Amino acid sequence: MPKILLVEDNEMNRDMLSRRLERKGHRVVVAQDGRQGYLLARSERPDLILMDLSLPVMDGWEVTRLLKANGNTRHIPIIVLTAHALVSDREKAFEAGCDDYDTKPVEFGRLSEKIENLLVVRKLS
Amino acid sequence: MNLQNLSIKRKLMLIIMLTSSVALILSSVSFLIYDLMSFRRQLSQDLMTQAEIIGFNSGAAMAFKDEAAATATLSALKAKEDVVAAALYSPKGKIFAHYFQANKSLPSSLPLRSQESTYRFEGGYLQVFQQVTMNGERVGTLYLLSDMRQWNIRAKRYTGIIVIVVLICGSLALLLSSKLQKLISKPILHLEDTMRTVSSNKNYEIRATRFYGDEIGRLIDGFNTMLSEIQLRDTALQRANNELQTSTHELEVEIVHRKRTQEELLTAKQAAEQASRAKSAFLANMSHELRTPLNAIIGYSEMLEEEMQDSGKISNVLDLQKIQAAGKHLLALINDVLDLSKIEAGKMQLNIEAFEIASMIEEMVTTLKPAIAKNANEFQLRMPEHIGTMRADVTKVRQILLNLLSNACKFTDRGTISLDVDRLRSAGQDWIRFRVGDTGIGISAEQQENLFQEFAQADISIARKYGGTGLGLAISHRFVQLMKGRITVESAPGQGAVFTVHLPVQATTEQVESARYVEKVSSEAAPEATPDADTILVIDDDLAVRDLMSRSLTKMGFRVVAAASGEEGLLLAKQLHPLVITLDVIMPDWDGWTVLNKLKADSDLAEIPVIMVTIVDNEAMGRDLGASSYLIKPVDRERLVTLIEKHRASRFSTAAKTSALPANWSSKGQKNSRKPEAVGPRRH
Numbered sequence: 001m002p003k004i005l006l007v008e009d010n011e012m013n014r015d016m017l018s019r020r021l022e023r024k025g026h027r028v029v030v031a032q033d034g035r036q037g038y039l040l041a042r043s044e045r046p047d048l049i050l051m052d053l054s055l056p057v058m059d060g061w062e063v064t065r066l067l068k069a070n071g072n073t074r075h076i077p078i079i080v081l082t083a084h085a086l087v088s089d090r091e092k093a094f095e096a097g098c099d100d101y102d103t104k105p106v107e108f109g110r111l112s113e114k115i116e117n118l119l120v121v122r123k124l125s
Numbered sequence: 126m127n128l129q130n131l132s133i134k135r136k137l138m139l140i141i142m143l144t145s146s147v148a149l150i151l152s153s154v155s156f157l158i159y160d161l162m163s164f165r166r167q168l169s170q171d172l173m174t175q176a177e178i179i180g181f182n183s184g185a186a187m188a189f190k191d192e193a194a195a196t197a198t199l200s201a202l203k204a205k206e207d208v209v210a211a212a213l214y215s216p217k218g219k220i221f222a223h224y225f226q227a228n229k230s231l232p233s234s235l236p237l238r239s240q241e242s243t244y245r246f247e248g249g250y251l252q253v254f255q256q257v258t259m260n261g262e263r264v265g266t267l268y269l270l271s272d273m274r275q276w277n278i279r280a281k282r283y284t285g286i287i288v289i290v291v292l293i294c295g296s297l298a299l300l301l302s303s304k305l306q307k308l309i310s311k312p313i314l315h316l317e318d319t320m321r322t323v324s325s326n327k328n329y330e331i332r333a334t335r336f337y338g339d340e341i342g343r344l345i346d347g348f349n350t351m352l353s354e355i356q357l358r359d360t361a362l363q364r365a366n367n368e369l370q371t372s373t374h375e376l377e378v379e380i381v382h383r384k385r386t387q388e389e390l391l392t393a394k395q396a397a398e399q400a401s402r403a404k405s406a407f408l409a410n411m412s413h414e415l416r417t418p419l420n421a422i423i424g425y426s427e428m429l430e431e432e433m434q435d436s437g438k439i440s441n442v443l444d445l446q447k448i449q450a451a452g453k454h455l456l457a458l459i460n461d462v463l464d465l466s467k468i469e470a471g472k473m474q475l476n477i478e479a480f481e482i483a484s485m486i487e488e489m490v491t492t493l494k495p496a497i498a499k500n501a502n503e504f505q506l507r508m509p510e511h512i513g514t515m516r517a518d519v520t521k522v523r524q525i526l527l528n529l530l531s532n533a534c535k536f537t538d539r540g541t542i543s544l545d546v547d548r549l550r551s552a553g554q555d556w557i558r559f560r561v562g563d564t565g566i567g568i569s570a571e572q573q574e575n576l577f578q579e580f581a582q583a584d585i586s587i588a589r590k591y592g593g594t595g596l597g598l599a600i601s602h603r604f605v606q607l608m609k610g611r612i613t614v615e616s617a618p619g620q621g622a623v624f625t626v627h628l629p630v631q632a633t634t635e636q637v638e639s640a641r642y643v644e645k646v647s648s649e650a651a652p653e654a655t656p657d658a659d660t661i662l663v664i665d666d667d668l669a670v671r672d673l674m675s676r677s678l679t680k681m682g683f684r685v686v687a688a689a690s691g692e693e694g695l696l697l698a699k700q701l702h703p704l705v706i707t708l709d710v711i712m713p714d715w716d717g718w719t720v721l722n723k724l725k726a727d728s729d730l731a732e733i734p735v736i737m738v739t740i741v742d743n744e745a746m747g748r749d750l751g752a753s754s755y756l757i758k759p760v761d762r763e764r765l766v767t768l769i770e771k772h773r774a775s776r777f778s779t780a781a782k783t784s785a786l787p788a789n790w791s792s793k794g795q796k797n798s799r800k801p802e803a804v805g806p807r808r809h
Contacts, residue, residue: 012421020428054413105420105456108427 002119003027005046007037007063008081009055013104017050020108026115034058038066041073048118050111052104053082053093061096068097077118081106134310141302142295149294153287161280165273168207169244169251172271175205176255180267183213183222184259192222199224202269209250210235210270216263236268249273312341316348329356383669390668408466412459419459423452461596468603475607477632480519482512482557486546489523489530496534497542502563508546515557517632521604525612528597529561529624537565540621548630555630556610564621573614577602601626608632661769662703663687664694664720665738666712670758674707674738677762683769691715695723698730705769708752710739717741718750725751734772736765 004026008014018028029044031037034055041049041063049067053060060080067073077099093101100114131139179198186194195213199222202208212223212235223235236252244253255267312335319333329352335345426448433442467473486508497504526544533542545560568576577598605612609629616622661683663674671687678685686701688694691712698706706724710717717739724730734753737744744755754768 010417010420013417013424016421016424016428020424020431023428023431105416105423105452108424 001025001027002047003029003044004115005029005031005037005040005044005049007031007034007040007049007055007060008052009033010052013052013106017106021115024112032056034060034063038063041067041076042070045073046076047122048115049076049078050115051078051080051098053080061092064093064096064098075122077122079111079114079118132310133313134306137306137310138299138302141306142298145298146291146295149291150287153290157280157283157287160283161276164279165246165251165276168271168273168276169246169253172208172251172253172269173244173255175202175208176253176267176269179211179269180255180257183267184257184264187213187215187221187257187264188259188262190221195222196224198222202226207271207274208269209272210268212268213257214266214268216265218266221265235270242266246273249277308337309341312336312345316341316345320348323352329359387668405466408463412463415459416456419452419456423449423456426452458596461600464600465596465603468600468607473603473607475518475632476520477516477518479514479516481514482546483508485519485523486526486544489526490544493527493530493534496531500534500538500540502534502537502539503541505541505543506546507543509548512546512548512557515628515630515632517608517628518604521608522628525601525604525626526559526561528601529559529626532597533561533563533565533622533624537563537621540564556627557630559626559628560623561626562621562623567618567620568614568616568622569618573616576614577612659773660684660686660701660703662694662697662701662706664691664706664712664717665709666690667709670709670738674760678766678769681766691717691720691723694720698724698733699727702729703733705734705736705772707736707738707765710737710741710743718746721747721750721752736768738765 004021006014006018006021006028008017008030009032014030014032018030021028029040029046031040035057037049037051037055038058040046051060051064055063060082064078064080067076067078078097079100079102080093080096080098081102081104082093090101099118102111102114128136128139179202182201183195183198185191186198199211199213202211202224203226206226209226210224213221215221220235242254242256244251246252249272251271251273253267253269253271255269256263257265257267315336316333319331323329323331332349332352333345335342335349426445430442430445430449433439433445464473486506490504490506493504530542530544541562541564543560543562545558545562547558549556549558602612605626605628609632610627612624612626614622614624659682661674661678663671663678663685665671665674665687666689668689671689675685675687683704686697686703688697692715694706694708697703708717708720712720715723717737721735721737724733724735731751735751736754736756737747737752738756738758738760740758742757747755753772756765756768
C-alpha cells in the first residue's frame with residue numbers, strides 16, 4: 001500500500017484530500033506546516049509527497065529544496081500544489097526540484113493520474 | 126591758465142577789451158606822433174625864423190666887428206625860454222659873441238666851428254646854424270641851441286591825456302562788454318547748465334529756454350527737439366521695459382504653475398501606479414483567498430458524490446452535481462477576473478512558441494466533445510490537410526477558440542457548430558483565420574456593439590439561462606489584441622453567428638506595454654484617414670509642450686500624435702510615417718540628437734522632415750545630423766505651421782512626380798484622392 005505524505009495547512013483541504021486518497025487505496029500521513037512536513041518526510045519515508053507551497057513556519061519551496069538536497073529523501077517524488085496560477089510560481093517550483101505540479105482547486109481525477117504515474121515510475125526505477 | 130580754456134564769458138570780454146584797447150592806443154599814439162612831429166617842424170621853423178631875425182639884426186654888428194652890439198643882440202634871446210644858448214661866429218669860424226641862458230645846465234660846449242645854414246636834432250636839443258649876411262655878403266654864422274621845452278611839455282601832456290583817455294575808455298569798454306557779452310554767453314551757459322542737469326538727473330522732461338532768435342536760439346531749439354525725441358523714446362523704452370517685466374513675471378508665475386502641475390501630475394501618476402499595483406496584488410490575493418474555500422466546496426461535493434455512488438445512494442447525486450457546477454462556474458469566473466486584471470495591469474505575458482495548428486485543434490475538439498454533445502449539436506471542422514505551424518501563445522489561442530466554441534455550443538440547440546481554419550495573406554502579412562460558426566440564437570446589432578466589453582453579456586436573462594461569466598469574449602478580444610490580431614462578429618437574431626479571428630502567422634513578442642500604447646494611439650486615429658497625410662509626430666518630454674503643440678496644430682487641421690520619449694517617438698515614427706516630426710533635444714534617456722541620428726539612419730524614416738524644437742541653440746549640430754529646420758523655444762506658432770506646410774507641399778510634389786500624375790494635379794486633390802493603405806488589421 002503506497003504511503004503518501006500530504007503537507008497542507010488548510011484543514012478542510014487536508015481532510016478532504018486525505019480522505020479521497022485513502023478511498024483510492026493510499027495510506028496517508030498528514031503534516032500541517034513545512035517543518036512538520038520535512039520531519040515526517042525523513043521519518044516516515046513516504047512513497048510520494050503532495051506539497052502545498054504557501055505553508056506556515058517553512059514554505060513549500062524551502063521544504064522541497066531541502067528534501068531534494070538530502071540523499072535519503074531525494075528519490076521521493078514531490079507534487080507541488082498551489083493556488084497561484086502564475087507561470088512564475090510553476091517555474092519556481094520546478095527550480096526547487098519538484099517532480100510535478102498542479103493548481104488548486106484540485107481536480108481530483110487529474111491529480112490521481114499524476115500520482116499514479118509517478119508511483120509507477122518509482123516502482124520501475 | 127590757457128587762453129583757449131577760458132570761459133566764453135571771459136573770452137568775450139577779453140576780445141572786446143583787447144580790440145577796443147588796441148584800436149584806441151594805436152589811434153592815439155599815431156595822433157600823438159603826428160602832432161609831435163609837426164610841432165617839432167614848427168618849432169624848428171620858428172627857431173630858424175628867430176635865427177634869421179637875429180642874424181639880420183646882428184649883421185651890422187658882425188660887419189663892424191662890434192662885439193658888444195652883437196652880445197646885446199644875442200641877449201635879446203632871454204625872452205625865448207627854450208633857447209638855452211646862442212653864438213655868433215666870424216666868417217673864419219671863430220666864436221665872436223655868445224649867450225647862455227642862466228641856470229641852465231648845457232649838454233655840451235658850443236661847437237667850436239661854424240657850419241653852413243642848417244638845423245639838426247641831437248640829444249633832445251635842436252641846433253640851428255644861420256648865415257649872417259650884410260648886403261649879400263657873408264659876415265658870420267649864428268648858432269642857436271633850443272632845449273625844445275615846449276615840445277617836451279607838449280609830449281608829456283599829450284601822453285598823460287592819452288593814458289587817461291585809454292584808461293577811461295578801457296573801463297567803459299569793460300563795463301559795456303561785461304553787460305553785452307551776456308547776449309551771447311547767457312544762452313550758451315544756460316544751454317550747458319540744462320544739458321548737465323538732464324544728463325545727471327536723467328530727466329528728459331527739462332527744456333532749455335530760448336532767449337533770442339539767433340543761431341544760439343536755433344541751437345537751443347534743436348536741442349529741445351532732440352530732448353523731446355529722447356523723451357519719447359525713453360518713455361517707449363520704459364513702457365516696453367514695464368511690459369517685459371510684467372510678461373516676465375507672468376511667465377515666471379506660469380512656469381511655477383506648470384512645475385506645480387507637473388509635480389502634481391507626477392504624484393498623481395505615482396499614486397495611480399501605486400493604486401494599480403495595489404489593485405493587482407489585491408486581486409491576486411483575493412483570487413487565492415477565494416479559491417481555497419472553493420477547493421473545499423468542489424472537493425467535498427465530488428467526494429460525497431463518489432461515496433454515494435459507491436454506496437448506491439444516488440438520490441442526492443444530482444444536487445451534489447449542482448453544487449459542483451456552481452463551484453466550477455465560480456472558479457471560472459475568478460480565473461477570468463484574474464486574467465483580465467493581469468491584462469489591465471499590463472502583466473499578461475505572451476509565451477510565443479511555434480506549434481502545429483492541427484494538433485492544437487484536435488486536442489481542443491476532444492476537450493469540447495461533452496459540450497457539443499450536451500445540446501445535441503453537430504460539429505464540422507474544415508481545415509486544410511497541411512495547415513502547418515504558427516508562432517503564437519498556444520495557451521491563449523486555445524483559450525480563445527475554446528471560449529468561442531463553447532459559446533457557440535451554449536447558444537445553439539440541435540444545430541451545427543463549425544470551425545473553419547485557413548491561411549490567407551492581406552496587408553503584406555500572413556494570417557491564420559479561424560471562423561467559429563453556429564446556427565444558434567444569434568446576436569442583434571445593438572448587442573454586438575458591447576459584445577467585447579467586460580461583463581456585457583447580451584442579456585441578463587441569458588446569464589440565467591445559459592450561464593457563463595460574461596468575461597469570455599472580453600478576454601478573447603484582449604488576447605487577440607495582444608497577439609496583434611483582430612476579432613469580428615457577423616450575426617443577426619435567429620440567424621446564428623460567425624466569429625472570425627485573424628492572427629498573424631508570426632506573432633511578435635513585443636512588450637505588452639507598448640502593444641497597449643499602440644492600440645491606444647490607433648484607436649484615437651480616425652480609421653479612414655490616410656495614415657501619414659496630416660500626421661505630425663511631436664516628440665517632447667515636457668507634457669506642457671506636447672499639450673500646447675497638440676492643441677495649436679490640431680487647430681490648424683493636423684492630426685497630432687505625441688511621444689514623451691525618444692524611444693517611443695521612434696516606435697511611433699515607424700508605425701505612422703508622419704508628415705513631419707518635431708523633436709526636442711533635452712530629454713531623459715535618448716536625447717534629441719540620438720533620436721535624430723536614429724531617424725536619419727533608418728532608410729524608411731530618413732525622408733521624414735524633422736523640425737528641431739528646443740531651447741538648445743545649436744543649429745549647426747541639427748543641420749549636420751540632418752534636421753530640416755531649427756526652431757528655438759518658445760516656438761513661433763506661425764513659423765512652425767509655415768514650415769510644416771512647406772514640407773507638406775514639397776512632399777506631395779515629390780509624390781506627384783514619382784507617381785507620374787498629371788501636372789495640374791493639385792496637392793489637395795491628391796491628398797483627398799489618396800486611398801488609405803491597409804497597414805494592418807483594423808481594431809475593434
